[in-house]
Amino acid sequence: IEKVLKVYDNPEKLIHLIHELAPKDRKVKIMNVCGSHEHTITFSGMRSLMPETIELVPGPGCPVCVCSESDIINAIKLSQRDDTILLTYGDMLRVPTKIGSIRSEGKNYKMISAPHEVLKIAKENPDKNIVFFSIGFETTTAPTAALIEMELPENVTILTSQKLTPEIMEILVKDSEVGVDAFVAPGHVSAIVGANAWKRFPENYGIPTVVAGFEPENLLLAFTVILAQIKDGKPKLENVYKGVVKDEGNKKALELMYKYFEKADVNWRGIGYIPKSGLELKKEYNNINARVKFNLPEIKEEKISGCICDKIVLGKAYPSQCKLFGKVCTPRTPKGPCMVSGEGACNIWYRAGNQ
Numbered sequence: 001i002e003k004v005l006k007v008y009d010n011p012e013k014l015i016h017l018i019h020e021l022a023p024k025d026r027k028v029k030i031m032n033v034c035g036s037h038e039h040t041i042t043f044s045g046m047r048s049l050m051p052e053t054i055e056l057v058p059g060p061g062c063p064v065c066v067c068s069e070s071d072i073i074n075a076i077k078l079s080q081r082d083d084t085i086l087l088t089y090g091d092m093l094r095v096p097t098k099i100g101s102i103r104s105e106g107k108n109y110k111m112i113s114a115p116h117e118v119l120k121i122a123k124e125n126p127d128k129n130i131v132f133f134s135i136g137f138e139t140t141t142a143p144t145a146a147l148i149e150m151e152l153p154e155n156v157t158i159l160t161s162q163k164l165t166p167e168i169m170e171i172l173v174k175d176s177e178v179g180v181d182a183f184v185a186p187g188h189v190s191a192i193v194g195a196n197a198w199k200r201f202p203e204n205y206g207i208p209t210v211v212a213g214f215e216p217e218n219l220l221l222a223f224t225v226i227l228a229q230i231k232d233g234k235p236k237l238e239n240v241y242k243g244v245v246k247d248e249g250n251k252k253a254l255e256l257m258y259k260y261f262e263k264a265d266v267n268w269r270g271i272g273y274i275p276k277s278g279l280e281l282k283k284e285y286n287n288i289n290a291r292v293k294f295n296l297p298e299i300k301e302e303k304i305s306g307c308i309c310d311k312i313v314l315g316k317a318y319p320s321q322c323k324l325f326g327k328v329c330t331p332r333t334p335k336g337p338c339m340v341s342g343e344g345a346c347n348i349w350y351r352a353g354n355q
């Protein structure tokens with residue numbers, strides 16, 4: 001590790017070290033769980049620089065890819081009501097379901113880029129139900145909690161589809177088909193939950209886990225640290241993004257999140273319900289819960305024919321293994337959720353020219 005840290009900002013030397021440290025006789029599967037990490041890895045061509053035994057695999061790092069089809073269909077149906085306006089983030093609008101997308105089938109919907117916009121729209125439309133479809137990982141839950149803290153106008157409710165990153169990673173390490181050897185933990189999520197949130201992976205499962213930022217050098221450093229730990233036989237939690245990520249995370253954001261939300265069994269697209277893997281509004285906030293106010297049903301998911309997005313988000317397949325990739329499924333004509341957003345692995349691979 002000392003040798004690694006001496007060359008922490010020299011990509012050429014880090015790549016040299018990666019080749020020196022990589023095992024020659026076995027594969028090492030390093031998973032990232034962040035669309036921005038996958039973006040850096042793919043667009044920098046980092047995979048082509050790795051030794052043959054090192055596999056860099058994208059995992060569940062794309063919020064709209066894992067949002068349940070049931071929640072999206074409920075959002076579409078809410079937007080079709082004359083008395084309602086649905087608000088959500090831009091990436092969500094084009095995610096396909098068996099009945100189409102919010103953009104193709106929705107009626108009254110608006111794109112927002114930050115939760116505070118909900119307040120303005122609610123005040124401008126006092127006679128309408130304003131439903132904020134809040135989706136994503138810990139990084140979007142915290143701003144939604146901050147919005148609630150600001151006191152919502154009476155016409156606002158929230159349809160939550162919030163997921164927890166450590167919980168899906170725990171499912172992955174227990175799945176032998178995935179076969180994860182190490183994690184690069186997501187920088188943005190770590191800034192909220194803290195580096196310590198990932199301790200369970202080295203301590204309970206012997207999986208090296210390194211928190212990293214988004215610059216190529218920082219990711220190369222993370223891979224080098226992982227390989228040094230594997231060589232030493234000492235899996236640990238390491239944080240190479242200390243300028244941004246603290247051990248305990250953002251305490252204020254966490255306090256706010258758990259003031260309004262509690263852990264719940266939630267539905268991941270293509271994966272199904274995972275116990276305590278998401279956040280739902282606490283019962284005392286049922287008055288702002290769109291699921292309760294509109295008595296929203298759970299709608300059975302239908303697999304999109306030919307789409308293997310469920311396998312891609314679990315690190316069981318690469319985008320180029322999908323028969324539809326780049327042929328009928330492109331960012332302009334997405335057939336599955338992984339092709340819609342700039343954080344989806346299929347979208348990233350397509351834009352980077354990977355075939």
Ligand code: SF4
Pocket residue numbers: 306307308309312319322323324325326329330334335336337338339346
């Ligand atoms: Fe699904 Fe399209 Fe990706 Fe294939 S290329 S897995 S159809 S999103």
